Amino acid sequence: MIANNIRFLRKQENLSQEKFAERFGVSRQSVAKWESGESVPDVLKFREIAEYYTLSIDVLVSVPLDGLDANENTADGKYIFGMTEVTQDGQVKIPEYARKVFDIHAGDRLIVMGDTSRGGIALAKISLGDMKTE
Structure with a gap:
């Protein structure tokens, strides 16, 4: 979920991995690893990303921002x-x-x-x- 959310937030602003990395003071490779699920941001970086997008860390970690995960279980229409x-x-x-x-x-x-x-x-x-x- 974290990987999908980071990718979703980056793409919402039409940012390349490089531009997203510059915004948060990390390497492009770090962003690529976050988005592939190979690694996750450290706690301070999580907080910085969440604050920038006015989200809580909990939402960033556990709520599917792109709606795709929510779509898997929609038989009840919720x-x-x-x-x-x-x-x-x-x-x-x-x-x-x-x-x-x-x-x-x-x-x-x-x-x-x-x-x-x-x-x-x-x-x-x-x-x-x-x-x-x-």
């Missing part, structure tokens, strides 16, 4: 798509794999729902035909 960040103006980037699964494209309309007793917010894709006016 997914973990990874983490996202709310911008200063309240915008949220929906992970690419979630957009693919739910066929969400630029310009689509989403309804935002929440349940304070469960501490959650949900999004649902709607079409204008789904909205009834009275």
